[in-house]
Each structure stands twice: as C-alpha cells, then as structure tokens.
Amino acid sequence: SQTIHQWPATLVQPVGSPLSLECTVEGTSNPNLYWYRQAAGRGLQLLFYSVGIGQISSEVPQNLSASRPQDRQFILSSKKLLLSDSGFYLCASGQQETQYFGPGTRLLVL
Amino acid sequence: KQEVTQIPAALSVPEGENLVLNCSFTDSAIYNLQWFRQDPGKGLTSLLLIQSSQREQTSGRLNASLDKSSGRSTLYIAASQPGDSATYLCAVSDSGGSNYKLTFGKGTLLTVNP
Numbered sequence: 108s109q110t111i112h113q114w115p116a117t118l119v120q121p122v123g124s125p126l127s128l129e130c131t132v133e134g135t136s137n138p139n140l141y142w143y144r145q146a147a148g149r150g151l152q153l154l155f156y157s158v159g160i161g162q163i164s165s166e167v168p169q170n171l172s173a174s175r176p177q178d179r180q181f182i183l184s185s186k187k188l189l190l191s192d193s194g195f196y197l198c199a200s201g202q203q204e205t206q207y208f209g210p211g212t213r214l215l216v217l
Numbered sequence: 218k219q220e221v222t223q224i225p226a227a228l229s230v231p232e233g234e235n236l237v238l239n240c241s242f243t244d245s246a247i248y249n250l251q252w253f254r255q256d257p258g259k260g261l262t263s264l265l266l267i268q269s270s271q272r273e274q275t276s277g278r279l280n281a282s283l284d285k286s287s288g289r290s291t292l293y294i295a296a297s298q299p300g301d302s303a304t305y306l307c308a309v310s311d312s313g314g315s316n317y318k319l320t321f322g323k324g325t326l327l328t329v330n331p
Contacts, residue, residue: 111260141318150221150321150323150324151261151306151308151319153318153319153320158316164316166318195258204248204249204317205266208253208260208261208262209260210259211259213258
C-alpha cells in the first residue's frame with residue numbers, strides 16, 4: 108500500500124506571510140494527488156487535484172495555489188496567508204477510486 | 218452540486234451496543250460511496266467502499282449499505298467498543314472522468330463509553 112508523508116505537522120504563521128506545505132508519496136507511481144482542507148465546523152473540502160506532473164485543477168477560488176513538480180510530490184502554497192486559511196490540510200494519493208490520506212498539517216494563522 | 222449530509226452529528230453509546238450512522242447525498246449519479254474513519258488530529262482511514270452497482274459491503278463488525286436511488290447509505294457497527302470512538306466520514310465520488318474527486322459529509326463524532 109501507499110505511504111503519504113506531510114510536513115510540517117503543525118505550523119503557526121502570521122497573517123500576510125507565505126506558506127509552503129509539502130506532500131510526498133511512496134509505494135506507487137503516477138497517482139492522482141489531492142489537497143483537502145478541514146476547517147472547524149465544516150466538512151472536508153477539496154482544494155486541488157492533479158492527475159499528472161504539472162497538471163493542477165482548482166476546485167475553489169482562493170489565495171492558495173498548488174504545484175506538482177515531480178510524480179510523487181505535491182506542494183500547497185500561498186504568497187500571503189489570510190486568517191481564513193487556518194485549518195487542517197490533508198494530502199491524499201489515489202489509484203482509481205481508492206484514496207490514501209496523509210497525517211495532515213495543522214495550520215494556524217494569527 | 219453534490220451535497221452530502223450525515224446524521225447524527227454526534228453520538229454517544231455504551232460499549233457493546235449496535236449502532237447506525239446515516240449518510241445522504243443529493244445527486245444519485247455517483248460512481249461509488251466510501252466510509253472513512255478519522256481519529257482526532259489524524260488523517261483518514263478508508264473503512265468500506267461500495268460501488269454504485271453494489272448494495273452493501275462488510276468488513277468485520279462493520280456493514281455499509283447503499284440505496285443509490287434514494288441517495289442514502291448507512292454504516293452499521295456491531296458490538297461497539299471504546300476503540301471505535303472516532304469521527305466517521307461519508308464521501309461520494311461522482312460519475313465519469315479519471316479524477317475520482319470525493320465530496321465529503323461533515324462527519325459523525327462517535328463516542329463509545331466503557
């Protein structure tokens with residue numbers, strides 16, 4: 108089975124600062140990759156997905172962006188964080204309909 | 218736009234009790250439905266996946282059913298244990314494409330008391 112690594116595990120950032128969250132995958136090749144956000148009181152929301160290197164689809168308008176520089180690397184970025192960006196960010200890797208989730212990064216924007 | 222609703226939002230039961238978690242979705246044109254478990258501050262673990270052509274799936278003490286036409290699924294947990302305490306999430310994948318995007322409900326927080 109696949110193993111999903113995410114770092115950092117926890118991050119506290121001031122409003123207006125940049126962000127870079129990294130996700131790497133082991134145990135598979137050419138997976139679909141996904142970034143989700145789980146905010147307090149809300150369900151898990153799909154932010155971005157990628158079906159291949161350099162191919163990124165955005166699900167919701169926001170000040171975040173995603174990149175996939177390598178087959179098993181997925182990066183979530185922001186140039187200037189907002190308070191509303193606080194939440195629990197989960198990376199997932201999928202082969203067909205099965206998705207495997209990473210341990211998540213908890214982001215607090217102050 | 219697909220919407221997934223889970224009822225109840227929270228459930229507390231004594232150990233040993235059988236229980237049912239409910240999930241409903243607005244668009245019946247789904248590819249499959251999955252139930253996940255999430256422990257506090259952790260990622261998600263897939264429990265059961267039901268294809269749109271299937272009616273149910275079983276794994277150990279867990280049984281998930283799917284009524285696609287009515288837009289409903291249930292997760293049945295038999296003989297609950299304190300270790301079952303977690304948030305249970307229902308997610309549907311819409312038909313078509315190769316991206317297998319999931320739409321999640323907000324989850325049911327289950328507490329099993331010893």
